[in-house]
Amino acid sequence: MRGIARRQKRWALLALTIAAIVLLALMISLAVSIGEISIPLATTAKAVANRLLGTDFELSRIHQGIVWDYRLSRALVAASAGASLALSGVILQAMLRNPLAEPYVLGISAGASTGAVCVMILGLGSGILGLSGGAFLGAIAAFLFVGLLATGVGGTSERIILCGVAGSQLFNALTSYIVTTSANAEQARGVMFWLLGSLSGVRWPDVYLSGPVAIVGFAICMGHVRVLDAFVFGTDAAASLGIAVRRAQIVLLGTTALMTAAVVSIVGSIGFVGLVIPHAARFLVGPSHDRLLPAAALAGAIFMVGADIVSRIIIPQQILPIGVVTALFGAPAFAIILYRARRTA
């Protein structure tokens, strides 16, 4: 009986996974088709085939360029950013045992913005680094700062979170200081747009960074599913189950830091996805990480691509920062999930 039930459950999970992958592919196709210039799905498919399979369909150069150079790269970055942020959220919520933990809890986005404004406004190393490089270095600097602080004060999960809060405040203050003392109005607006998260200006080199980061990050996380499960009753309980706690903390927190830093450096700090997608995925597939991690990665990718579509079409002639959309549409959706979970619990 139990065996049959479990086998049925496994088929249901497999079906769900395939459905989610199909949905993601569909969302990406839609993201490529929808925009100021609407492109039929068939044209999209031909343009992709021309580049990937070397086919030679007759297409206008403009369509080919829009599909391949602008929209497909943008959709793929959105998908990998969504997956990375959702995975980071799952890891941090498990390791820190706090439902409010999210990718930015360790000061990473605050550090990234400080790094970005250092390049953008102060012009530090702008020749070599560029905005993304500066943001990445800032993110890593903030994570190391928070990590050292947390190790110094004992490393319990509450203290790690408090150190993250302190680090975020410090780096946000630095950012504000630089913006208010050195930026002109246009720079300030640019910083603002970047802080809210934006996919505009994303091109293929960004895909080559964010895609592998998401895939490698996912693989590392999947290698630690039992470790993550074992943290459910805290670090001592995990250690008594044979988990090398310190090593797991370094590997997994380091992985989330790199994933988040890569995402933030490309698209700015997009809120909400890393906090809420893990909870939504948990409601769907339960708390076991062997299911939760793939579910969160796929849900994060689908959600982010969808949010990007909405950000481009909701106001004609204008693109909203994607961070605004993720929160504006994600918050009510999450409220509905919470409400339904309350009834079934």
Added chain:
Amino acid sequence: MSIAVDKVTFAAGNTLIVNGISLTVEKGKVLGLLGPNGSGKSSLLRLICRLRKVRSGIIRLGGNDIAAIPRGDIARRIALVEQQATTETQVTVIDVVRLGRTPHRGPLSAWSARDDAVVLDALGRVGMQGRAAQFWQTLSGGERQRVHIARALAQTPSELLLDEPTNHLDIQHQLDILGLVSKLDVTCIIALHDLNLAAMFCDSLAVLQEGEVVAAGAPEDVLTEELIGRVFGVRAHVQKSLVHGRCNIQYMTG
């Protein structure tokens, strides 16, 4: 010799919590750790399964210094039931008990039929077999404790450490749990507050005060009126129980 603790000290910051403790437990026997709050019982249990590092002294597991045993090997041998470990995650009873198999599974090995059998057996032993699918948050304090014990049993340990396992349990479950634990074919160290239960279920006792062992031996030798007055600060009358033949303590007020 199953567990041997030799002149062990442990400090948190500058506060000495365990101060030169030596004690041993024979294979398959039950040692009760007694002592007032803050006497070092929980810290000693954590040192024995190497959740904390000793400042000095040696803890031996089957003759080997635990400092040299890999963490995974320790977890396959020693299981710990913590005091009031809880979670906010929506896990079910069987999810928790399955965690006990963690140290026995390789990084890629699938869940096996033996894992299933061990988990079901552990659930049965604590009387929770019908509650496998129930959510952790819906359990009472006593039920949670029993699930933790089942998780520890699923680790199939040869040494079991329990930190006040009967807290929050009604008297029937206190007796059930201690009866179960004392009949297991494993070496047990149990931190306890109830002196009468300690006398009933433990083969030997060690009384801790301010991080030191102040008395150790058979229950009837350890639990004297003088010691209870000195360590716990209460007056008591100790007699041999007519029911179970172990010593029985009656407390006096004033």
